[in-house]
Amino acid sequence: MIANLLRSVIKGFNVKKRIHIERSNERCLPQPSLLSNYYIYKIYGTYFAIWLLILVNMYSQRLRRVICGLFFKKREKRRVLHLYNETLRRRVGYYRFMKKKVQKLVRQRRLQDNLNVLVVLRLRFPRAFRFLHLLPGARRKCLICKEVEPLCRSRFEQCRNELCHFSYCPECWEDSGNKCLACATLDADTSSGLDSSDEDDD
Template sequence: LGPYPGLLAQGKELLGTLPIALLLLLLCGLDWALYSVFDTIRQHSFQQYSFRSSHKLEVKVGGDSMLARLLRKTIGALNTSSDTVVESNNLPCLPQPVCMDARAYWRASLPIVLLVCLCLAQAFGYRLRRVIAAFYFPKREKKRVLFLYNDLLRKRAAFTKLRRALIIRRAQQQRGPRHHLVDTLHHRCPLLRRWLRRRCVVCQAPETPESYVCPTPECEAVYCQSCWNDMKKLCPVCTPREELSSSAYSDSNDDLKYAE
């Protein structure tokens, strides 16, 4: 991400949304767990009660006298009978959880999705800002483009020098004398030859029969076939720098013409 500061800023913005997304995920998981617990309590704690009672009150007064007849008329009104049936349950005391549907989860996660989309589209907003500034300040935009172009050329030349120095250092390491134990293992253990073979000084690929070995006695650098073709069949280790073609190895003076 070093050469691309826009991607680096975009990555930081996305990392900033990660805690919010994790918090939302935690809350959704907690909501589902609480719903499961309360629903289990509601299903297994339900109880229903039934109460039945009946009574009959009857007062009998015997006799044919006037007092007996008076008492029968007066106390007879107290004769009652009733049957009572009462049914009840603990449903009002139990929790009544409501599960969130898919639409509710989508509404909860919609702000996070919009935030991620804004982070991804942030680079386009920066580009639009540059286009607007270039429209009103064209000279300033020209200076900016020239500065970036020249800076790219300088970095390209520096990278080419470092890459050529790395290839030369690898070639020098290959020319160095190997330990006699390594040579013995290379000749007597065919299974270990794969790890004891020399490698391409450019891509570090193991040496194969198709690999090219520089015929210069003091060089003998190893190149795989693809790297040798990419180098336009010029060895950067033993070839003078001024003889390297810019198309083969981009460190010639033709590539260092800065714009003004």
């Protein structure tokens, strides 16, 4: 009897409960909607404008000279004349420097033209390897200014001497008097050597 009494008292404390609570923040979330095409075009248009400004930046910088030339015409004319004369002066000075350098190398027997296999094949067999001029490595360079021969409408002049393979651009060829500086230097040295030997014999 006492056992049943204790069992009934303790049974009241033996309680099992399950609590199931669900919480959601759905009310706090914004309601998403599809972005309109206007904003998409606006974003990509901004990126396109930035890239376009980067590409045309050098051309837009030139507009400053045009704008200044509209307001200060005399100053613009003086600036153009100064640049023209300065360019001519530098060109003449550079040509004189390169001419003396070429003459010095010729007298020292150190004047060489770095010809690769493609250029040699093109010069020795012009008909068979004519297509090599399409390759940048097979094009000739000017002896004076080191300008590379253009791909189309090449007006490079080559020395008439069969033993000489130096080439000149039209501007340098005209400045040199339509003659090869290497051959002219050799001829001048040879003639001066012959004259000196004749004087010694006399």
